[in-house]
Amino acid sequence: MKVHNFSAGPSILPEEVMQQAAKAVLNLNETGLSILEISHRSPEFLAILAEAKSLVLELLDLPQNEYKVLFLQGGASMEFLRIPMNLMQKGGKAAYLNTGTWADNAVKEAKAFGEVIEVASSKDMHYSYIPKAYTIPDDADYFHCTSNNTIYGTQMRSFPETAIPFVCDMSSDIFSRKLDFSQFDLIYAGAQKNIGPAGTTLIVIRERILGNPKNGLPNIMNYQMHIERESMYNTPAVFAIYTSMLTLRWIKKAGGIAAMEARNNKKAALLYEEIDHNPLFEGTAAKEDRSLMNVTFRLKDANHTEAFDTLCKTYHISGLKGHRTVGGYRASLYNALPVESVQMLIEVMQQFQRSHS
Incomplete structure (x- = not known):
């Protein structure tokens, strides 16, 4: 798995x-x-x-x-x-x-x-x-x-x-x-x-x-x-x-830090694009200061939380819950995280949009 x-x-x-x-x-x-x-x-x-x-x-x-x-x-x-x-x-x-x-x-x-x-x-x-x-x-x-x-x-x-x-x-x-x-x-x-x-x-x-x-x-x-x-x-x-x-x-x-940066830029760009275009989600950090390592976002309707969490669990997405002091979600895109994991999260967000729009 x-x-x-x-x-x-x-x-x-x-x-x-x-x-x-x-x-x-x-x-x-x-x-x-x-x-x-x-x-x-x-x-x-x-x-x-x-x-x-x-x-x-x-x-x-x-x-x-x-x-x-x-x-x-x-x-x-x-x-x-x-x-x-x-x-x-x-x-x-x-x-x-x-x-x-x-x-x-x-x-x-x-x-x-x-x-x-x-x-x-x-x-x-x-x-x-x-x-x-x-x-x-x-x-x-x-x-x-x-x-x-x-x-x-x-x-x-x-x-x-x-x-x-x-x-x-x-x-x-x-x-x-x-x-x-x-x-x-x-x-x-x-x-x-x-x-x-x-x-x-x-x-x-x-x-x-x-x-x-x-x-x-x-x-x-x-x-x-x-x-x-x-x-x-x-x-x-x-x-x-x-x-x-x-x-x-x-x-x-x-390939050193330059290769890590290229990977991380790609992962962050993909996920932020989904957050900005999916009507069910919104980012929480100022756009000009968004982190490439820790992407924070939330559901616009908190009543959808349980359903989204269940869908993430179904697709084996782990560790997405935001820090206890702020809530929402946090996707940490550290060096070792493969782009395939980001793509899976995006697919889940899009599937959730189709079923809850």
């Missing part, structure tokens, strides 16, 4: 990655050991970690002599804390763009460590758009934004220029589109959308922004300590990192 997985995360993984990971659970590279039981300091895992780091920089086209790659634990929410703890000076301040729930959570966490300047917010319109005109203060310790908003289906199309360190949460759209990644000084992303399974977080950091180690900063929260210990200050998430490495291999083999 083919299931069409539109889950927002943990999300769909490439079929060949799952097959390779499943094989490694029983026997990693003919070692006779499972990936679940090898030592994180074994030659086998050290090679996996090194390859994963190298692939990250290669795919993002970033120089190894400037950027360091970390695979840590705690999810993106941990980085909401770790970033101000490492980058905000004593008595300092940071600038944040508030475009969704996760950006708002990052703002709240940063306020525990100093002044937070909210340069702009789309909270007034339920995060349905991306603010365009705002000023980033030059005297802030860093600027933070979220490139894609999983819950509300909006995505930054362009990024501001700033002279201060630039931090970006790319949890839900990393490796999905071509960008000049060198404009960012710190990128972080939970693995469970476009990288691998839940359990590890990718951090890519321009080392020079760290400066001198802060007195009293706990080692587990200190980026410099994690760089020095090669992501192994504590036991890393071995299986999640291994599966992430396989996914990065898959992206490279498929």
